[in-house]
Amino acid sequence: MRLAFITSNLGKVQEAKKYFEPLGVEVYQLYFEYPEIQADTLEEVAEYGVGWLAGRIDGRFFLDDSGLFIEALKGFPGVYSAYVYRTLGIDGILRLLEDAGDRRAYFKSVIAYWDGELHLFTGRVDGEITTDRHGSGGFGFDPVFKPTGFERTFAEMTTEEKNRISHRGRALKAFSEWLKENLK
Numbered sequence: 001m002r003l004a005f006i007t008s009n010l011g012k013v014q015e016a017k018k019y020f021e022p023l024g025v026e027v028y029q030l031y032f033e034y035p036e037i038q039a040d041t042l043e044e045v046a047e048y049g050v051g052w053l054a055g056r057i058d059g060r061f062f063l064d065d066s067g068l069f070i071e072a073l074k075g076f077p078g079v080y081s082a083y084v085y086r087t088l089g090i091d092g093i094l095r096l097l098e099d100a101g102d103r104r105a106y107f108k109s110v111i112a113y114w115d116g117e118l119h120l121f122t123g124r125v126d127g128e129i130t131t132d133r134h135g136s137g138g139f140g141f142d143p144v145f146k147p148t149g150f151e152r153t154f155a156e157m158t159t160e161e162k163n164r165i166s167h168r169g170r171a172l173k174a175f176s177e178w179l180k181e182n183l184k
């Protein structure tokens with residue numbers, strides 16, 4: 001089976017490919033820019049994107065909308081994570097947290113799959129924002145996110161390790177389990 005992943009983010013593609021490879025599913029990137037609306041939740045952003053794409057792409061596809069939610073910043077950057085990464089960047093986030101005693105944060109991922117109907121799968125991972133960057137793997141905020149129970153950031157993990165515990169890995173797991181049940 002082949003699955004189109006609509007995204008411009010190569011880091012996300014790499015993770016989905018690695019996840020599905022052992023399951024005999026080939027994920028391929030389909031670059032198709034779609035509007036990301038301003039909304040309060042990742043689910044709304046993902047749902048709107050799928051609705052817009054469904055009229056323009058033949059066949060099944062999925063996309064991922066994700067974000068970093070920092071407790072001391074009341075959930076910011078959340079749905080604005082991509083924009084904040086491009087503008088403030090990691091250094092900007094570290095500066096905002098300079099005096100913060102509470103460095104807890106979580107990543108959330110919403111995978112939206114379209115097969116004529118919409119199916120949503122979510123995953124979350126809790127952790128904390130480190131005070132400095134560590135590691136060179138992954139993408140985005142990975143160098144400063146240390147999942148709870150681990151002494152390394154996501155950027156210090158292999159893709160397989162990150163997938164086992166990450167928000168996206170968890171959403172991909174729910175997605176793949178659903179596919180197994182529903183594509184019998």
Ligand code: IMP
Binds near residue numbers: 009082083085138142
């Ligand atoms: P979007 O899903 O394209 O709206 O982008 C989400 C943004 O959140 C990305 O550009 C990253 O900055 C950040 N992000 C989402 N998932 C991850 C992850 O697994 N690691 C690091 N940063 C992430």
